[in-house]
Amino acid sequence: MSDLDSLEPRPATGQPVLSATHVTKQFRVSGGHITAVDDVSVDFHAGKVLAVVGESGSGKSTLARMLLRLMPVTSGTITYNGKDVTHIKGSELRGYWRDVQAVFQDPFSSFNQFYTVGQTLRRGMGSQGLEKETLDQLIETCLGYVGLKPADAVHKYPHQLSGGQRQRVMIARALMMNPKVLLADEATSMLDASLRVSALNVLQDLRANLGLTVLFITHDIGQACYLADEVVVMEHGLVVERGTTDAVIFEPKNDYTKRLLADVPDLKGSLKVRKDV
Amino acid sequence: MTNIQSAAVTAEAGGPLVPEGLPTEPQKAKPAWRSLNFGPRMWISLGIIGAVAALAFIGPLFYPYGPDQKVGSLYDSPSAEHILGTENFGYDVLAVLMASARNSLIIGLLAGTIAVLIGVAIGILAGYIGGWVEEALMGFTNIVLAIPSIVILILISISLQSTNVAFLKGVVGLALVIGITAWPWTARAVRAQASSVATREHIDVAKLSGARTPSIMVRDVLPYLASYAVMAWVLQLASAILAESTLSMLGLGPSGANSLGKQLFWALAFQAVATGAWWAFLPPTIVLTMISFGLLYLQSSLDEVFNPRLRRGKKKNLAKAAARREETARKLAEQNQRVEVTA
Numbered sequence: 081m082s083d084l085d086s087l088e089p090r091p092a093t094g095q096p097v098l099s100a101t102h103v104t105k106q107f108r109v110s111g112g113h114i115t116a117v118d119d120v121s122v123d124f125h126a127g128k129v130l131a132v133v134g135e136s137g138s139g140k141s142t143l144a145r146m147l148l149r150l151m152p153v154t155s156g157t158i159t160y161n162g163k164d165v166t167h168i169k170g171s172e173l174r175g176y177w178r179d180v181q182a183v184f185q186d187p188f189s190s191f192n193q194f195y196t197v198g199q200t201l202r203r204g205m206g207s208q209g210l211e212k213e214t215l216d217q218l219i220e221t222c223l224g225y226v227g228l229k230p231a232d233a234v235h236k237y238p239h240q241l242s243g244g245q246r247q248r249v250m251i252a253r254a255l256m257m258n259p260k261v262l263l264a265d266e267a268t269s270m271l272d273a274s275l276r277v278s279a280l281n282v283l284q285d286l287r288a289n290l291g292l293t294v295l296f297i298t299h300d301i302g303q304a305c306y307l308a309d310e311v312v313v314m315e316h317g318l319v320v321e322r323g324t325t326d327a328v329i330f331e332p333k334n335d336y337t338k339r340l341l342a343d344v345p346d347l348k349g350s351l352k353v354r355k356d357v
Numbered sequence: 358m359t360n361i362q363s364a365a366v367t368a369e370a371g372g373p374l375v376p377e378g379l380p381t382e383p384q385k386a387k388p389a390w391r392s393l394n395f396g397p398r399m400w401i402s403l404g405i406i407g408a409v410a411a412l413a414f415i416g417p418l419f420y421p422y423g424p425d426q427k428v429g430s431l432y433d434s435p436s437a438e439h440i441l442g443t444e445n446f447g448y449d450v451l452a453v454l455m456a457s458a459r460n461s462l463i464i465g466l467l468a469g470t471i472a473v474l475i476g477v478a479i480g481i482l483a484g485y486i487g488g489w490v491e492e493a494l495m496g497f498t499n500i501v502l503a504i505p506s507i508v509i510l511i512l513i514s515i516s517l518q519s520t521n522v523a524f525l526k527g528v529v530g531l532a533l534v535i536g537i538t539a540w541p542w543t544a545r546a547v548r549a550q551a552s553s554v555a556t557r558e559h560i561d562v563a564k565l566s567g568a569r570t571p572s573i574m575v576r577d578v579l580p581y582l583a584s585y586a587v588m589a590w591v592l593q594l595a596s597a598i599l600a601e602s603t604l605s606m607l608g609l610g611p612s613g614a615n616s617l618g619k620q621l622f623w624a625l626a627f628q629a630v631a632t633g634a635w636w637a638f639l640p641p642t643i644v645l646t647m648i649s650f651g652l653l654y655l656q657s658s659l660d661e662v663f664n665p666r667l668r669r670g671k672k673k674n675l676a677k678a679a680a681r682r683e684e685t686a687r688k689l690a691e692q693n694q695r696v697e698v699t700a
Contacts, residue, residue, distance in 0.1 A: 150561050174567045181565055184558045192559045194580045204566035253566070 096123035096159075097293050098147060098180065098261050103156030105142050105317075116142040118317040119156070124261060129287055129294040131304030131325075133340065134314035140297045143314070144265045147295070148182055149173060181254035185266035187246035191238035197249050198234035204256050222252040225289075226282050244275035251282055255290075262286065263295040268303060280307055301337075302344040305329055313337045398658035405651035409644060413458035422449040424456035424615055431627070432634040442636040444620070445627035454640050457615040461598050461648070464532045464616070468597035471536025473543055473590040477582065480547025481574050485555045495548060502541045509538050510600060514609040526612035531604065535597045543589040547582055554581045584663035588656050595652035602645055617641040 105117040117139040124130055132140045145151040147158060149165065158166045165176050184190045191200060201219050210218070220230045226248035238246055247267060254262055264283060268276040284307060286292045298304050304311050304325075311328040313321040313336065321334040332338045395403075422428055422439075429443035436442070441450035483494040513534045517525050524530060554560070555578065563577045579586075598617075604610060605618025606625070620641040624630070629637035 148561075148565070150564065174569075177565045177567060182561070184561065186558055189558045190562050192563070192577050192580070195576075200562075203563070203568065250562070253562070257566070 097126045097161060098124040098295075099157075099159040100143065100147060101157045101159065103143070103146060103158065104154045105139070105146060105151070106154045115317050117146065120314070120317075120319050122312055122319070122322075124293050124295055126260075126293050127287065127291040128310065129283075129296055129308045131296045131298060131308035131311045132314060133298060133301045133304045133311055135299055135340075137316075138314040139317035140299075140314050141265055142317075144182070144263050144295065144297050148180060148263060149176060178257050179259055180261045180263070181257050181259035182263040182265060183247065183250045183254055183267040186270055187243050187250055188238060190250050191246065193238050195237075196234065197236055197238070197241070198230075200249070201234070201253055201256055204253065218256060219252075222255040223249070225255055225286065226252045227278075228252065242275075243271050244278060247271060247275075247279055248282065251279075251286075255286070259292065261293045261295065263297070265297045266299070267296075269298065269300070276303070283307060300344075301340045313340065396658055396661055398654060399662065402651050402655035402658055405647050406655065409458055409647050409651065410462065412455055412644070413462055416455045417452070417459075420452055420455065422452040424448060424453045426452065432629065432632065432637060435636050441640055442634070444637050445623050445629070450636055450640060453615055453620060454617075454644060457617045457620050457641060458644050458648075460528050460611065460614050461601055461617045461645075464528055464535065464601045464611070465594045465598035465648075467529065467532035468535035468539065468600070469590050469594035471533065472539035472593045472597070473586055475537065476540035476543025476589065476593075477547050477579075477586050479540065479544040481551045481578055481582070483544070484548040484551025484553075485574050485578050486570070487552065487555070491548070491552075495545070498541045498544045498548075501538075502545075506538045506600075507603065510534060510604055511607065511609060513538075514604055518609070518612070528611045528614050528616075531601060531611045532597070535600045535604075539593055539597060539600070543586075543593065546585060546589060550582050550585055551578055554578050584659075588659050588663070591652055591656040591659065595649050595656075598645070598648055598652075617645050 099122070101121050103117060103120050104115065106113045106115050120139070120143060122130070122132075122143075132143065134140045142151065146153050149158070149168070153166060156166070157164055160176060160180065165172075168176060195203075198219070201222070202215060205215055205218070216230070219234065223230050223233060228245065228248055233241070233245065233249060241249065251262075251267075262283075267283075268279045271279055280303060283294060283296065287294055294307075296304060296307055301311070301313075305328075308325050311321075311323065311325050312319055313328065313334065315336045321328060321332065321337045328337060329341065332341055417423075426449065427447045428439060428449050429447045431443070431445055431447065433439065433443040433447070439449050439451070441454065444450050444453060479494050479498065483491040483498075514531070517530050517534065520526065520530075522530075525533070560573060560577055563573050568576070601610070601616060602618030602621065605616050606622045608622060610616050610619040610622065618641075621638055624634070624638040624641075627637075629635075
């Protein structure tokens, strides 16, 4: 990606952009190993939001890190646009990271605290050879998508921003790369309630306006239902239920899903209202 | 009535918005040096090191005698002309002490810097890259640690004495020898920190931004280790000066140059202790002690600067702040009472 025109909506083709096939991750511990992700297969379709839901320790973040190639898989395959990317390295991996971006849980530790927002945003574009004016315009566009003005952000250090602003800058940073897939790993869990809704709306807008494929990882099934087209429920490293958001909410088959739903007050009513609107 | 309401009533009545006795002018900004949060220990250590540095670098500019100028005979007692007397060759002890302190500081600076550069480079490589690179580098570090460094220092120093390269026999050569044998502890400490920093989310973000490994190590890992590197450098400086003294006292000091250790070597060789010529061995010992103490004290006070939880006097400051808050609240309450009575 090298120009502003590339921040245009992409048509949803219905084909899987990113797939994990029989992916397993085991960690060595004293006296054996633990399986964090156990034979999981998921497909991410273009222009759709897939939510992975589960409690802490269910393996959802490990799955995300494997999909991002920040962590090697123990077995299984990760495919991007039909190409096996499970073991790519070097420039191929950097190319993959241009297309598959992420926003992480902690909006403060995601920043290098020694650099300003402007330096953080420009960093990803260092190898693109863009002129300063083009780069500044791109920064303005990306910050604009997340509701920030460059004058209010680019010269500031992370500690000078609020939690919500930091997370918005992180989304803008990901957008600078013009990704095709955005993984949001508990991206709203450290924000307070008002900021959380606004961050969810930013993700919603990105999907609607840019056609981004979004993988939304959360422990909050309420947020997942607010945002996602499909929901995958994980427990102890296994996928225990998957389906469209409506199917998972209104006709849950698994006891664990039912328990998660029971923890969210009046979710079905809220969803009906949203869909009616 | 709340404080805000009462203040508003006062303002409407034409009275002062800020209760009497409270500061109305904005407080002046602190000078830049105060924002560094240097405690008294830092100033004491900087004072000691500054005094030695002044003696070493500024003193010779004003002192009438040079270190190579013979001004008397063996161990002349201190006098008005020669404050610290003369040493075994008849040179002025204070003039030699100034030159020795300068050379010892230069050796310490060079050796400490070399050791920290090597240690930080190896530590970051091992800690960030991990895997077999970490195993290999830490294995090598442990081997170097296992060999007594004094033995290596002596062996290399002896071999340098017979080399034809002139600069290796002098101050630079000695600093090189000390530097290349002193890095392992720094490497181990930095490796532990680097492997912790490597797991932080900003490193993942840097990777996703397309940054290459060397760029991540320099821009994303190194700044987080800067405080450790600075403290390690201060410690290395002190230990390098002591190592130089040890080698010099064994007769392996810099060729053709003075140093604190060499002063002690000649004092011992010419029976200064037995003959009671304290001015030959006591001044270099005191300067050595001042340098070591100053640097170690500086290192511990740097710990306070980088880690605010260790700062002393914090409780005292908190108590003062609490007292100020109480005083402000009391004055506000009095003001409220007066406003209510008036109403």
